[in-house]
Amino acid sequence: MQVRVTFYSYFKELTGCGETTETISAAADLGALHEQLMARFPKLATMRRSTLLAVGVDYQTRDYVLKEGDEVSLFPPVQGG
Amino acid sequence: MQVRVTFYSYFKELTGCGETTETISAAADLGALHEQLMARFPKLATMRRSTLLAVGVDYQTRDYVLKEGDEVSLFPPVQGG
Amino acid sequence: MKRELILTSEPINEASLIARRTMSGGMGAVVNFLGVVRGSEDGKTISAIKYEAFDKMVRHQFHLLFDEMEKRWPIESVRLVHRVGVVKVNEPSLWVEIVAPHRGEAFAACQWLIDGMKRIVPIWKKPVA
Amino acid sequence: MKRELILTSEPINEASLIARRTMSGGMGAVVNFLGVVRGSEDGKTISAIKYEAFDKMVRHQFHLLFDEMEKRWPIESVRLVHRVGVVKVNEPSLWVEIVAPHRGEAFAACQWLIDGMKRIVPIWKKPVA
Numbered sequence: 243m244q245v246r247v248t249f250y251s252y253f254k255e256l257t258g259c260g261e262t263t264e265t266i267s268a269a270a271d272l273g274a275l276h277e278q279l280m281a282r283f284p285k286l287a288t289m290r291r292s293t294l295l296a297v298g299v300d301y302q303t304r305d306y307v308l309k310e311g312d313e314v315s316l317f318p319p320v321q322g323g
Numbered sequence: 324m325q326v327r328v329t330f331y332s333y334f335k336e337l338t339g340c341g342e343t344t345e346t347i348s349a350a351a352d353l354g355a356l357h358e359q360l361m362a363r364f365p366k367l368a369t370m371r372r373s374t375l376l377a378v379g380v381d382y383q384t385r386d387y388v389l390k391e392g393d394e395v396s397l398f399p400p401v402q403g404g
Numbered sequence: 405m406k407r408e409l410i411l412t413s414e415p416i417n418e419a420s421l422i423a424r425r426t427m428s429g430g431m432g433a434v435v436n437f438l439g440v441v442r443g444s445e446d447g448k449t450i451s452a453i454k455y456e457a458f459d460k461m462v463r464h465q466f467h468l469l470f471d472e473m474e475k476r477w478p479i480e481s482v483r484l485v486h487r488v489g490v491v492k493v494n495e496p497s498l499w500v501e502i503v504a505p506h507r508g509e510a511f512a513a514c515q516w517l518i519d520g521m522k523r524i525v526p527i528w529k530k531p532v533a
Numbered sequence: 534m535k536r537e538l539i540l541t542s543e544p545i546n547e548a549s550l551i552a553r554r555t556m557s558g559g560m561g562a563v564v565n566f567l568g569v570v571r572g573s574e575d576g577k578t579i580s581a582i583k584y585e586a587f588d589k590m591v592r593h594q595f596h597l598l599f600d601e602m603e604k605r606w607p608i609e610s611v612r613l614v615h616r617v618g619v620v621k622v623n624e625p626s627l628w629v630e631i632v633a634p635h636r637g638e639a640f641a642a643c644q645w646l647i648d649g650m651k652r653i654v655p656i657w658k659k660p661v662a
Contacts, residue, residue: 250587251657294655299593301653315587315655322584322591322615322656323507323568323627323647331458332528375526380464382524396458396526403455403462403486403527404439404498404518404636419548429572429623436565437636443558494558507566507647515640 243268243310247279250317253293256285266308272297273304275314292319324349324391328360331398334374337366347389353378354385356395373400405474406481409466411457413489416496421485427503431480433510437518439498441491445531452492452532461526462486469520477509482517490532534603535610538595540586542618545625550614556632560609562639566647568627570620579660581621587655591615598649606638611646619661 248261257279264282266275272295280287295302296315308314329342338360345363347356353376361368376383377396389395406426418438427434441453470482481503491497500517504510521527535555547567556563570582599611610632620626629646633639650656 248587250655251585251659296587296590296655299590315590317587317655318657320651320653320655321658322586322650322654329458331526332456332530377458377461377526380461396461398458398526399528401522401524401526402529403457403521403525418551422547422551427569427623432569432571434565434567434569436563436567437640438563438565439636440556440561440563442561442634494556505571507568507644511566511640511644515636518636 243270243308245275245308245312245314247275248313248315250315253286253289253317256289257283270308271304272302272306272308272314275308276304276316279316286316289318293317294319324351324389326356326389326393326395328356328395328397331396334367334370334398337370338364351389352385353383353387353389353395356389357385357397360397367397370399374398375400405470405479407467407470408481408483409463410485411459411462411488412485413487416485416487416499418496418499421483421499421501425501425503427480430505431503433504433507435502435507435510435514437498437500437514438496440496441493443493445529448531448533450493450531450533452490453497454490454530454532455486455488455497456528456530457486457488458526465525466521469517469524472520473513473517476516477504477513479504479509479513482513484517486527488527534599534608536596536599537610537612538592539614540588540591540617541614542616545614545616545628547625547628550612550628550630554630554632556609559634560632562633562636564631564636564639564643566627566629566643567625569625570622572622574658574660577660577662579622579662581619581661582626583619583659583661584615584617584626585657585659586615586617590655594654595650598646598653601649602642602646605645606633606642608633608638608642611642613646615656617656
């Protein structure tokens with residue numbers, strides 16, 4: 243199964259890309275996807291604990307089970323204002 | 324000794340006047356003046372506990388000793404805004 | 405701390421007050437409060453409120469509050485306009501502005517100033533039917 | 534509760550936002566907050582901040598905050614404007630307005646909304662030297 247992943251803010255610099263497509267096993271959860279992404283982009287691992295994870299326009303926790311077509315976003319703590 | 328007394332807000336209605344001059348004994352304090360005014364204007368006594376007392380532009384407590392030329396003000400709780 | 409205090413019987417002109425705002429490079433927060441006369445007072449419909457002020461004491465007491473604000477928070481500017489006389493329903497009677505480095509102190513100071521005003525500044529309201 | 538949310542790369546025009554304000558007779562309090570880009574960030578002098586927003590999620594998350602505000606306080610109107618892109622030092626990046634019956638709820642809601650924004654709304658800052 244494939245999911246599209248978008249990085250925001252300096253996560254784009256950490257990964258060197260704004261968007262990527264990641265192949266995951268069926269019924270993988272968001273935590274597993276995060277691990278896979280940190281393996282592929284080691285600099286992401288430096289932000290492991292403060293990474294925010296969203297699917298579509300909602301935050302999700304690591305145990306969220308991914309579905310075909312999910313649009314995942316990874317980003318650092320937000321800083322509006 | 325004479326002091327000038329000004330009433331504000333509905334204290335003017337309670338006393339029927341905006342300003343008066345009161346004769347007090349030398350070294351009378353603000354509390355004594357207040358008692359004297361309540362005797363003269365009995366409706367003022369209904370507001371005894373919530374009356375605010377000022378001399379010039381500063382609040383004073385009942386033990387403030389009055390001096391010749393003091394301008395005393397009596398008024399109900401303030402309500403700006 | 406810059407201070408501006410206006411007691412006026414004229415309508416409050418927010419736009420012109422805002423146009424006159426100045427703030428230096430270190431300032432990150434502006435809080436404005438507008439108090440507006442509501443259509444009812446103690447459950448009765450009213451058309452206006454008449455504000456009476458003991459003018460000289462109002463000025464003095466506001467400056468005591470400003471002195472205290474200046475000690476408590478790093479505020480660059482406070483401006484306050486209070487109407488006196490008749491203020492119709494839906495018209496503003498009070499405008500306050502605080503300019504400070506950060507929002508926390510701007511909000512805290514603005515609320516503290518209004519609370520202080522309601523405690524010690526000799527202004528009174530009389531509903532107009 | 535009326536809601537207006539604007540994400541814009543244009544300068545925030547306070548005067549025109551204020552001119553467009555509407556409020557009903559029961560409303561007694563307006564709180565406005567203006568967040569302005571400061572001349573230094575983490576101790577370094579900067580000339581601007583570049584704001585990046587995950588637009589669609591920003592809108593959704595703000596509306597979640599508005600939903601919650603509406604449950605907590607009797608607010609008539611919330612309006613919020615946030616700049617995206619480059620915002621120069623001394624220019625506002627954020628404008629918020631709350632209209633409510635009384636000042637307590639207007640101040641509480643305004644601060645709660647800004648705190649909520651800084652917790653969950655996906656906007657990021659990048660200082661420009």
